[in-house]
Amino acid sequence: MHIVACVKQTPKSDNVKIDPQTGCLIRSGTQSAMNPFDEFALEEAVTLKEQVGGKVSVITMGPPQAEAVLRDSIARGADEVFQLGDRALAGSDTWSTSYALSKGIEKINQLEHVDLIICGKQTNDSDTGHIGPQISAWLQIPNAAFVKKVVRVEKNSIVVERLTEDGSEVVELNFPCVISVVKEINKPRVRSVKGRMLAKRVPITVWTADDVQADKTKLGINYCPTRVVKSFVPKREVNAVAVEGANAKEKAAKLVALLKENKYI
Numbered sequence: 001m002h003i004v005a006c007v008k009q010t011p012k013s014d015n016v017k018i019d020p021q022t023g024c025l026i027r028s029g030t031q032s033a034m035n036p037f038d039e040f041a042l043e044e045a046v047t048l049k050e051q052v053g054g055k056v057s058v059i060t061m062g063p064p065q066a067e068a069v070l071r072d073s074i075a076r077g078a079d080e081v082f083q084l085g086d087r088a089l090a091g092s093d094t095w096s097t098s099y100a101l102s103k104g105i106e107k108i109n110q111l112e113h114v115d116l117i118i119c120g121k122q123t124n125d126s127d128t129g130h131i132g133p134q135i136s137a138w139l140q141i142p143n144a145a146f147v148k149k150v151v152r153v154e155k156n157s158i159v160v161e162r163l164t165e166d167g168s169e170v171v172e173l174n175f176p177c178v179i180s181v182v183k184e185i186n187k188p189r190v191r192s193v194k195g196r197m198l199a200k201r202v203p204i205t206v207w208t209a210d211d212v213q214a215d216k217t218k219l220g221i222n223y224c225p226t227r228v229v230k231s232f233v234p235k236r237e238v239n240a241v242a243v244e245g246a247n248a249k250e251k252a253a254k255l256v257a258l259l260k261e262n263k264y265i
């Protein structure tokens with residue numbers, strides 16, 4: 001089975017700042033690492049490879065320094081790594097990002113048929129959770145989000161349990177398909193010494209938009225359909241009022257009067 005894991009380099013800190021002028025993340029001065037949910041995506045890919053055989057490829061879209069997450073992926077058990085790195089991709093929104101990734105996956109598929117694509121549930125910077133489902137839409141293949149368990153792998157399909165709002169459900173998806181995983185799915189392993197050594201010297205394939213035959217009018221800040229109109233840190237306001245009273249009855253009466261006064265009831 002050929003599995004492609006999608007990993008993104010994100011800031012290590014949760015305290016991500018946004019440039020108010022451009023609406024983009026301020027990356028300088030922040031330490032980066034593999035997006036936490038992508039550790040689970042990659043771990044599941046490597047575990048499945050160990051169970052049923054095959055190969056794990058990893059793709060990231062990001063600037064030159066994103067190479068670090070690809071080397072880290074090798075240390076964690078991936079076999080081959082690909083980077084989409086092109087100025088034309090800068091400032092892409094989720095629609096453009098998923099389009100570019102789907103073109104990269106198509107190119108990987110041309111090299112060796114892809115069965116399964118695994119994404120994390122979401123990132124810790126932009127946090128949308130769009131990318132997995134959008135990749136499946138671009139590629140017109142099935143998708144399951146919030147996957148907490150791989151129940152079994154069949155010859156032509158995979159059976160997974162996914163979280164729903166009121167519990168979970170078991171679904172079967174024909175290959176090729178996309179799943180996005182939650183952190184309950186596994187416990188990422190510690191990087192092996194052999195893996196770390198290999199990571200240092202592994203060649204990284206870097207592709208431009210042209211290399212993956214992406215339509216440049218779908219890419220980057222000038223073409224993506226969404227615009228960051230304004231970004232700001234919400235002002236913290238504490239307007240709480242403590243309702244005093246001798247007993248619960250008196251406090252309740254004062255509370256009702258206060259709600260009426262402010263036209264809430």
Ligand SMILES: Cc1cc2nc3c(=O)[nH]c(=O)nc-3n(C[C@H](O)[C@H](O)[C@H](O)COP(=O)(O)OP(=O)(O)OC[C@H]3O[C@@H](n4cnc5c(N)ncnc54)[C@H](O)[C@@H]3O)c2cc1C
Pocket residue numbers: 006007008009023024025035037038041059060061062090091092093094095097098101118119120121122123125126127128129130131132221224226227228
């Ligand atoms: C108008 C606009 C402009 C933007 N400009 C910038 C910008 O200049 N710089 C910037 O850093 N961000 C920018 N963003 C944010 C950027 O679009 C998102 O970070 C990106 O599309 C991924 O979305 P997400 O982080 O919400 O991923 P999610 O959908 O939350 O991620 C889910 C999963 O998809 C996979 N995934 C997500 N992103 C990648 C990736 N790049 N490579 C591989 N796998 C991935 C991972 O497996 C991840 O766990 C912009 C957004 C908008 C709307």
